[in-house]
Amino acid sequence: MSIAMDFNMYQITIFILIILASLITPNAKMAFATPQKGKTEVLKFESECDVAVALAKYTADLSAKFVKEKGSFSVVLSGGSLIDTLRKLVESPYKESVDWSKWLIFWVDERVVPLDSEDSNFLLASRGFLSKVPIPPGNIYAINDKLSPEGAADDYEERLRRLVSSKVIRVSSATGFPKFDLMLLGMGPDGHIASLFPTRQQRYEKKRWVTFITDSPKPPPPRITFTFPVINAAAEIAMVVTGAELANTTKAVLHPHQGSPLLPAAEVSAEGELTWFLDKDAASKL
Numbered sequence: 416m417s418i419a420m421d422f423n424m425y426q427i428t429i430f431i432l433i434i435l436a437s438l439i440t441p442n443a444k445m446a447f448a449t450p451q452k453g454k455t456e457v458l459k460f461e462s463e464c465d466v467a468v469a470l471a472k473y474t475a476d477l478s479a480k481f482v483k484e485k486g487s488f489s490v491v492l493s494g495g496s497l498i499d500t501l502r503k504l505v506e507s508p509y510k511e512s513v514d515w516s517k518w519l520i521f522w523v524d525e526r527v528v529p530l531d532s533e534d535s536n537f538l539l540a541s542r543g544f545l546s547k548v549p550i551p552p553g554n555i556y557a558i559n560d561k562l563s564p565e566g567a568a569d570d571y572e573e574r575l576r577r578l579v580s581s582k583v584i585r586v587s588s589a590t591g592f593p594k595f596d597l598m599l600l601g602m603g604p605d606g607h608i609a610s611l612f613p614t615r616q617q618r619y620e621k622k623r624w625v626t627f628i629t630d631s632p633k634p635p636p637p638r639i640t641f642t643f644p645v646i647n648a649a650a651e652i653a654m655v656v657t658g659a660e661l662a663n664t665t666k667a668v669l670h671p672h673q674g675s676p677l678l679p680a681a682e683v684s685a686e687g688e689l690t691w692f693l694d695k696d697a698a699s700k701l
């Protein structure tokens with residue numbers, strides 16, 4: 416047998432051992448698997464209003480698909496401008512046609528402030544979205560606002576773990592992290608998503624599901640946030656970005672310079688599909 420042939424046999428043997436190990440030990444499967452990367456689509460619209468119309472249809476279509484396939488639809492909200500851009504979803508025809516009773520609502524990040532504070536992402540979503548549609552209150556997973564940032568992050572993660580154990584939330588077969596059906600993300604001018612900021616170490620967290628920050632560069636400083644492994648395990652992700660002030664950041668994220676450090680928004684990828692919803696202004700530098 417030639418040396419080349421021996422080397423091939425060696426490689427094949429290692430490969431078979433890896434497959435066998437991953438079948439025997441469930442954890443081995445996770446250790447060897449790399450996260451699947453889905454498709455990325457960039458949609459550009461004439462105006463922010465056109466983005467709102469398209470985002471409503473996209474979300475309603477996904478709701479119908481997931482409710483049919485699995486009987487529920489888990490949606491992760493951001494704060495900020497996203498909630499206003501969701502406004503068409505709570506109007507006709509979707510207000511009547513969407514099966515709101517099957518929705519489960521989570522937050523990708525939350526400010527650790529009382530839930531009735533003007534800074535709370537929960538309050539923002541309640542006013543602009545949740546109060547307008549009949550999602551059962553028990554399906555809305557707000558943070559415990561009586562805890563410290565660390566306590567609130569631990570508590571939210573623990574609640575997610577219980578929902579995974581009871582099979583309310585799926586897990587990614589590739590990574591073992593919880594797999595939400597849809598993440599609706601906004602992006603700040605510094606390229607942050609959720610509360611994962613370019614200059615803060617939380618963006619590199621690889622084990623926790625939910626972490627906390629006490630010195631967010633954007634006020635208010637105390638927050639909790641989903642980590643990248645959870646965000647990127649989502650079945651579908653919408654990055655919703657509008658306005659001229661985000662044009663340079665959008666360009667830096669979608670067309671990063673070789674060798675320059677990636678902004679957090681550039682590290683978003685979905686197991687299913689990542690769809691960017693841009694208005695003309697945000698897309699003007701592409």
Ligand SMILES: O=C1O[C@H](COP(=O)(O)O)[C@@H](O)[C@H](O)[C@H]1O
Nearest residue numbers: 493494495496497601602603609
């Ligand atoms: O502080 C936050 O900022 C981001 C971006 O907000 P935007 O108003 O610039 O769209 C938001 O996605 C995040 O949830 C929020 O806590």
